[in-house]
Amino acid sequence: MTDVSEKLLIVEDLSTTFATAGGPLPAVANISFDLGRNETIGIVGESGSGKTVLSRTIMGLQPRTNVSVTGSVLLDGNEMVGASEDFKRRLWGTEVAMVFQDPMTSLNPVMRIGKQIDEALRVRLGMSKQDAKARAIELLELVGIPSPVQRYKAYPGQLSGGMRQRVVIAIALACSPKLLMADEPTTGLDVTIQAQILNLLDELKERLHMSVVLVTHDLGVVATRTSRIVVMYAGRIVEIGATRDVFANHRMPYTRALLESSPKVSNASHTRLITIPGRPPNLLKLTQGCSFAPRCSYATDKCHQERPELQAADQPGHSFACWNPLPTTRGDSAT
Amino acid sequence: MTDARQPLLKVRDLKVTFGKGSHAVSAVAGVSFDVYEGETLGLVGESGCGKSTTGKALMRIVEPSSGSIELDGADLAGLKKGGRQLRNIRTRMQMIFQDPISSLNPRRRVKDIVAEPLDCWKTVTGHDRDVLVSDLLSKVGIDPAVYGNRYARQFSGGQCQRISIARSLAMRPKLLICDEMVSALDVSVQAQILNLLEDLKAEYGLTLLFIAHDLAVVKNVSDRVAVMYLGKICEIGPADALYEAPAHPYTKFLLGAALEADPDSPMNAQVLEGEPPSPMNPPSGCRFRTRCPNATEKCASEEPQPQEVAPGHQVSCHYPLSITRK
Numbered sequence: 001m002t003d004v005s006e007k008l009l010i011v012e013d014l015s016t017t018f019a020t021a022g023g024p025l026p027a028v029a030n031i032s033f034d035l036g037r038n039e040t041i042g043i044v045g046e047s048g049s050g051k052t053v054l055s056r057t058i059m060g061l062q063p064r065t066n067v068s069v070t071g072s073v074l075l076d077g078n079e080m081v082g083a084s085e086d087f088k089r090r091l092w093g094t095e096v097a098m099v100f101q102d103p104m105t106s107l108n109p110v111m112r113i114g115k116q117i118d119e120a121l122r123v124r125l126g127m128s129k130q131d132a133k134a135r136a137i138e139l140l141e142l143v144g145i146p147s148p149v150q151r152y153k154a155y156p157g158q159l160s161g162g163m164r165q166r167v168v169i170a171i172a173l174a175c176s177p178k179l180l181m182a183d184e185p186t187t188g189l190d191v192t193i194q195a196q197i198l199n200l201l202d203e204l205k206e207r208l209h210m211s212v213v214l215v216t217h218d219l220g221v222v223a224t225r226t227s228r229i230v231v232m233y234a235g236r237i238v239e240i241g242a243t244r245d246v247f248a249n250h251r252m253p254y255t256r257a258l259l260e261s262s263p264k265v266s267n268a269s270h271t272r273l274i275t276i277p278g279r280p281p282n283l284l285k286l287t288q289g290c291s292f293a294p295r296c297s298y299a300t301d302k303c304h305q306e307r308p309e310l311q312a313a314d315q316p317g318h319s320f321a322c323w324n325p326l327p328t329t330r331g332d333s334a335t
Numbered sequence: 336m337t338d339a340r341q342p343l344l345k346v347r348d349l350k351v352t353f354g355k356g357s358h359a360v361s362a363v364a365g366v367s368f369d370v371y372e373g374e375t376l377g378l379v380g381e382s383g384c385g386k387s388t389t390g391k392a393l394m395r396i397v398e399p400s401s402g403s404i405e406l407d408g409a410d411l412a413g414l415k416k417g418g419r420q421l422r423n424i425r426t427r428m429q430m431i432f433q434d435p436i437s438s439l440n441p442r443r444r445v446k447d448i449v450a451e452p453l454d455c456w457k458t459v460t461g462h463d464r465d466v467l468v469s470d471l472l473s474k475v476g477i478d479p480a481v482y483g484n485r486y487a488r489q490f491s492g493g494q495c496q497r498i499s500i501a502r503s504l505a506m507r508p509k510l511l512i513c514d515e516m517v518s519a520l521d522v523s524v525q526a527q528i529l530n531l532l533e534d535l536k537a538e539y540g541l542t543l544l545f546i547a548h549d550l551a552v553v554k555n556v557s558d559r560v561a562v563m564y565l566g567k568i569c570e571i572g573p574a575d576a577l578y579e580a581p582a583h584p585y586t587k588f589l590l591g592a593a594l595e596a597d598p599d600s601p602m603n604a605q606v607l608e609g610e611p612p613s614p615m616n617p618p619s620g621c622r623f624r625t626r627c628p629n630a631t632e633k634c635a636s637e638e639p640q641p642q643e644v645a646p647g648h649q650v651s652c653h654y655p656l657s658i659t660r661k
Binding site: 190243262279 | 523530548591610
């Protein structure tokens with residue numbers, strides 16, 4: 001906690017492959033990145049890009065069978081890959097906690113929310129019933145739930161989606177984790193509620209000195225709230241760098257496609273969107289080459305035959321995987 | 336600019352109430368608007384504001400409890416449910432739904448799905464029908480020779496939405512009601528569908544009511560935008576003007592909360608606190624007053640009526656924000 005320079009999370013060459021009836025499915029392949037203390041990193045990608053599997057693998061939440069995980073996840077010095085359930089269980093809550101996408105299904109509908117927060121406190125921290133209750137009410141207050149004493153007794157069904165997501169965050173924070181994994185924490189919430197929740201996460205990160213991994217498909221969510229971004233496509237990192245560099249000086253055509261195809265509030269109405277043809281590839285039928293090559297207008301023969309590795313861009317910490325990268329000297333923003 | 340044109344769809348004081356007595360929920364509490372021929376009217380709002388219910392009530396998929404719906408001069412609201420007249424009029428308006436996969440029968444072939452309206456009405460039969468179906472499928476970017484005989488379950492979300500669009504166009508409708516039609520799709524696919532919709536709108540001379548929660552998407556396709564809050568329209572106006580200078584405090588908050596994919600975009604300074612009240616027990620007067628920073632006693636006692644703040648730009652607020660163009 002005191003050593004600021006030390007990395008909290010180091011992911012190295014991490015791959016998660018599922019054994020399916022159709023053959024091995026490489027959901028996450030050769031991912032490496034790290035995360036400093038009190039830093040927020042964004043993981044962006046479309047559905048099927050492997051961002052959720054990646055965050056679950058970092059947590060050690062993969063299924064017990066039909067999956068093989070290779071590489072290394074060092075969480076505050078603890079190796080998560082290949083660790084026993086008991087070992088991981090000791091880290092869950094205190095080292096790392098997760099906020100899942102769907103607040104409707106990640107809470108037990110027939111258990112009072114207070115009890116669901118107590119559970120973590122009593123099991124993990126060995127608190128007494130009274131202490132746990134007091135702390136749970138504190139947590140409810142911390143995440144901005146009005147009249148926490150009354151709400152302690154509420155069932156999830158009595159709360160709105162935004163309030164439920166706040167409860168899920170309270171549970172995740174119960175044992176003061178050093179790393180918070182937020183997997184699409186605001187997807188499915190209304191924009192005004194989304195803004196509330198994202199502000200809350202930001203504020204809590206500063207207050208509790210946490211690191212946050214923010215997994216999302218929405219570039220708007222990561223644009224202003226992360227220091228760095230990882231762009232994933234077909235299970236691999238295609239571009240990584242400081243948020244500003246990735247938005248303004250992206251080199252990988254997929255990153256540009258992602259930015260250009262999202263409609264913007266600042267565009268005039270009836271602005272023609274720039275699209276890329278096709279859709280993400282079937283992970284069971286990946287070719288030797290770049291996974292994006294079939295949709296890429298810059299693709300050459302080399303792209304179809306040989307997979308590009310991540311290479312350094314001009315800015316420190318910025319790298320991309322592309323044989324025919326976009327030129328560096330371009331406008332300051334993709335519009 | 337819209338005044339010269341004729342409204343294709345005229346909705347007056349449309350109300351939809353679910354349940355009875357103390358359990359009554361007024362999902363749509365008196366909504367009036369026009370959709371002019373050839374334009375796209377965007378309908379935005381947060382979940383529970385009644386935007387989808389409005390769309391469904393226009394199609395009479397849910398029954399309006401009062402109000403009038405006029406399509407091309409014919410009143411729909413008074414027609415007998417399930418009657419021939421309503422069936423006839425429905426060929427002129429079609430709806431595209433949010434979940435593309437569940438809105439198609441997984442066990443039917445694509446070309447049969449698209450042909451179903453034609454088979455119901457027997458307007459086009461035999462060889463002509465097959466030609467038309469192939470034509471519709473090619474128009475939405477699905478190769479009829481390759482995919483026509485496949486089952487709906489074999490397609491991805493984006494492709495299913497293309498098939499839904501082809502089906503909705505089979506009867507050459509004048510009005511298309513799109514209810515969150517791209518919200519389940521990835522951005523790259525969403526962009527394809529939005530562009531396709533714009534192309535088809537021009538080609539078929541369609542009029543669109545585009546219902547969505549995503550402000551950027553709505554602005555992108557709409558000529559005019561209506562903002563709904565708790566069952567009522569709080570502001571309606573030309574898309575660019577409304578986004579640039581919202582007159583209703585709620586619209587301003589909504590736009591402020593929208594996230595731009597731009598690291599230099601200002602972090603929303605003012606975040607709307609709280610959550611919408613329950614439509615079972617809406618606040619008196621202005622429905623937004625419980626969350627509005629400018630609310631006064633007048634807002635609680637008196638319901639604001641729509642007033643024009645600029646040509647074609649109406650707002651229901653006692654204290655509209657000043658419309659000063661930047």
